[in-house]
Amino acid sequence: MFKRVILEDWATIVPMIAFGVLFTVFLVTTLRAIRLKPDEQKRMADLPLNDSDKPSDP
């Protein structure tokens, strides 16, 4: 049922795919952050950043 896929030039392709995935995720995240609406930006910026000495809001 399943066939093994053997790529002739896997050594050249696999690292490039890995880089491409990483780059894409980074790019998408960056673009999303840039395109956020101002109030949404503010809401996310105000998320608590693990302040151990501040009780979190219920």
Added chain:
Amino acid sequence: MNTATAKTTTITYDDRTVRQFMIASIVWGIVGMLVGVICATQLSWWQMNGKFIETITGGLFKGEGLQYITFGRLRPLHTNAVIFAFVGNMAFAGIYYSTQRLCKTRTASDLLSKIHMWGWQLIIVAAAITLPAGLTRGKEYAELIWPINIAVALVWVIFGINFFWTLAKRNEPSLYVALWFYIATIVTVAMLYIVNHLSIPTSWIHSYPIFGGLQDGLVQWWYGHNAVAFFLTTPILGIMYYFLPKAANRPVYSYRLSIVHFWSLVFIYIWAGPHHLLNTSLPRWLQMLGMLFSLMLWAPSWGGMLNGLLTLRGAWAKLRTDPVIKFFAAGITFYGMATFEGPLLSIRAVNALSHYTDWGIGHVHSGALGWNGFMAAGMFYWLAPRLWKTKLWSSSLANMHFWVGLVGILLYVTAMWTAGITQGLMLGEVAEGGTTLKYEFVETLKAIQLPYILRSFGGGLYLLGFFFCALNIFMTARSGKATDDTVEVAVPEKTYDRLRFGEALFSDPVAYCVAALAMMILWFFLPPHADKAALLATILLVIKAVRVFKAKGGAWDQWHESLLRNYLPFTLLTFIAVAIGGSVQIVPSLLVNREKNIEGRLQELYTPLELAGRDLYVSEGCYNCHSQMIRTLMPDVMRYGRAGVKDDFSHLGESLYDYPYQWGSKRTGPDLAREGGNFVQGSDKVRSGKRDNKWHWFHFMNPRWANDDSNMPPYPWLYEQKTDFKSLPNKIAVQRQLGVPFPAWTKDEIDQQAREQGMAIARSLFEGSSPVGYEPMKGASTEELVRHFSESQVVALIAYVQKLGTYHEIHKDGPPAAVPLDPDSYRNVTDKTKAFGKGETSANP
């Protein structure tokens, strides 16, 4: 100026020196990074080695390349500028600022501060002139020529005197954590720098290091690795311990963690140098020791990172608004990532893939750009408003710097990971059947061109960020006024600095550490079974020490507290901690790995002309792209070894007379260890290896002639410039002093040999069935060409390249005997180690 009263005194800090160092750091940082970006582009476009000037000058400059800006010469300029000029000046700024405040006193001597500041800048200028001129010692980060080395040592000593004098004058009894790291930096860098730069001059601009071959490699990486440790890490950790709590307005997370972090870091780091020489002909026990300590190093490094990041507990909200905290938090995070990656790369199996590739380049840049660069920027943005008594000119520009720099680093590092892993995998791939390699070297180079371009872009972004920083600091300075802080401090009663060395040294903590270490070292060196007893004794001592600590921990704490109130015993113990690792590795190697103990391959001596060629190879910085060390790995041997020769990796005896060693760290081009070969038929002066002399002639002239995809620069000046025959007698005399068994030739004999060999090689080029040509001397007769080129640098370099990898066999009767201080000689635990001992290759290290 001190105006003493009964209990308090008024101190005016010397902030002028801090401002000067900070400005110098920014200026040199931009220069160093710009050179780095140029170097990066040279790997994608060979024209960047000088040909591009033809285009931008509209043809005023004509030439295929410019010798002063080839990659081989610029890369050392980049590394030296970034390490010593950018980070060095930044560290000095941080040290001068924080030491005065931590000691509650002005720096001891304004004169020494000035000499330090201006002396250091002069050294940098000297480096910027000499390195592009091809004046180099040929060892990474230790390239500067010997007169500059002496200047560096003197300025460093002046810095040390000034610093310790300030400690002696302090008005704060106890030394804060940051000062411990500064002490370790000053003491250790002095030790490393002096030992690795020990040389015998042959002229005002040239010297040979006193170590050769593998000993030179070992000493070099003891220095090189610990330049990272004690120049790029410990001073910046000290800066982190001072500036981060200031910026976050929180105390350091854990004082006890600081103590453990400091002592374990300074002790362990120094042992890890051999991880730069894994799978080479370095003795196996040294490789194992280097790998083991590198893995252990992960713990103290992360101790430092956690202490930094956890200091930010409760201050994370500032991350949104304060660019200083942004830079510090990201810098410490990069430190954590780089110090996780370091031990990972030190595992022999991982190193088999990563070594000589761009993975190493990515690793060092996550440290240099992320840790050093971001900590520097954070410190600058914190300092500038205080040094000029104003507000930071633009917080949003600082934020912009952060994001542009961060994207630059991420692009750079990920591109290098991709390039390194791709190339490492490709170089090791075998074709179907497993008897041949799948890819030519140049194919692997071609495959990583996209990441190379992305790296240049990432580096360019990072550089742009520092332009923002320079503008911001400049405008901040303009908007304020240079001011030196004046404070009133209490003068404590002098109850500190009274501890005697004996009291510091003869104590439980020191006794247990020394005894356990002595047993551990015996465990390395004792023969089988006795070593197990030493290991057992080590374990028992550690158990006993833990129990004593549990019972009398308070006394140990008190001892350490008293040590912190006495800077000289503290400094002595720090020195002992850092001196142990180097001694245990280097001394046995100097005693054992010598010509008299060599069995098997021993390299052939260079002729005078070949030695001149070797010095040209060093001078052009060829080691920046080519190694001369075929590792004990099957793909390496298949690729760079010779067909039909068994175990054709580089053996220990094959580089014994190489001053300096030229194993390199990065292969942008193929390994050259087997480039040479035997004499051609009927000659005792002309050799021909993998390729003949004519091939090398055309290849140096235009590497694209040999391969369209080569990124090697052309070397047209080698055809015009003459070999320096005059210096050869001196050079050979120095090599004889160093133990190279040259015969006692007279000056005339040396000159005659060099010229005769030059003539013979030139004839091999211009005579025979298909002579080479030389466009600028189109009308010249064969005899004129032979005479001209017999003295040319290209012929000397060809002579050297054709000698590479030649050796003769040394046979000794009977089985190999155990050699004291050489654990490899009597520890054959398994068949595999036995195979390594015999020097057999392994496809799976």
